[in-house]
Amino acid sequence: MKEKIYTIPINETFDKIAEDNSIGCPLCALYREVEINETETILGGAMMVPEIRQKTNVEGFCRTHYDMMFESGGKLALGLILESHLDTLKDDLKNSFSLMPAGSKQEKRISELQHSCYICSRVNATFEKMLENTVLLWQDEKEFREKFSKMPYFCLDHYKALIETAKRELPKKVFADFYEALSAIENGYLAKLGGDISWFCKKFDYRYENEPWYDSKDAIERSFKFLSGDLHKITKKPGQN
Numbered sequence: 406m407k408e409k410i411y412t413i414p415i416n417e418t419f420d421k422i423a424e425d426n427s428i429g430c431p432l433c434a435l436y437r438e439v440e441i442n443e444t445e446t447i448l449g450g451a452m453m454v455p456e457i458r459q460k461t462n463v464e465g466f467c468r469t470h471y472d473m474m475f476e477s478g479g480k481l482a483l484g485l486i487l488e489s490h491l492d493t494l495k496d497d498l499k500n501s502f503s504l505m506p507a508g509s510k511q512e513k514r515i516s517e518l519q520h521s522c523y524i525c526s527r528v529n530a531t532f533e534k535m536l537e538n539t540v541l542l543w544q545d546e547k548e549f550r551e552k553f554s555k556m557p558y559f560c561l562d563h564y565k566a567l568i569e570t571a572k573r574e575l576p577k578k579v580f581a582d583f584y585e586a587l588s589a590i591e592n593g594y595l596a597k598l599g600g601d602i603s604w605f606c607k608k609f610d611y612r613y614e615n616e617p618w619y620d621s622k623d624a625i626e627r628s629f630k631f632l633s634g635d636l637h638k639i640t641k642k643p644g645q646n
């Protein structure tokens with residue numbers, strides 16, 4: 406049987422969202438937690454550990470995570486990471502951007518760097534296990550199924566990821582039940598969101614000017630979150646710059 410090491414954070418997040426549906430997709434919330442944790446860890450002590458520094462020198466970071474690190478404070482740590490990353494890059498490129506024919510070592514190195522990010526790799530590895538743990542919890546625990554049914558929605562990316570994971574991890578019969586439970590949530594939300602967006606648009610018509618907004622005021626933001634997820638947010642601690 407597969408180990409479910411993320412049972413606690415998963416349950417905590419699902420509990421929180423069952424209480425407060427405005428948080429949105431539970432998997433986005435879990436992802437953000439892991440992402441913030443990784444961002445803070447690398448800017449904390451981790452960047453001083455030689456094996457980790459070696460990895461960040463090779464993998465670098467994507468633009469999103471450079472921005473997140475920048476936003477989260479810890480400018481000196483980020484400066485030191487960049488100093489040795491740039492130094493490694495200089496060696497890899499043999500001190501020269503010139504003469505870079507297709508297939509050269511330099512070209513290969515830059516292509517690799519375009520597709521790698523130390524934080525993305527760490528977050529994705531943990532998140533993959535969280536997805537597995539989520540579908541296994543659903544399979545094993547009645548209590549978790551009840552929590553699951555109280556989720557407002559799963560963003561499209563995570564809906565797809567859950568289906569793929571469940572298909573791989575669950576026996577056929579259980580998968581069919583999971584699929585049904587998940588689809589019921591998605592169909593309900595899509596109908597509600599569609600209605601809210603329509604009402605939002607109607608409110609611009611003078612004939613509806615004096616009607617209430619109902620749930621439509623934030624329908625645009627909620628559509629973004631449903632369609633494209635809600636990741637990469639940094640929560641600044643007071644006093645940080």
Ligand SMILES: [Zn+2]
Pocket residue numbers: 430431432433434559560561562563634635
């Ligand atoms: Zn999501």
Ligand SMILES: [Zn+2]
Pocket residue numbers: 466467468469470522523524525526
């Ligand atoms: Zn990244």
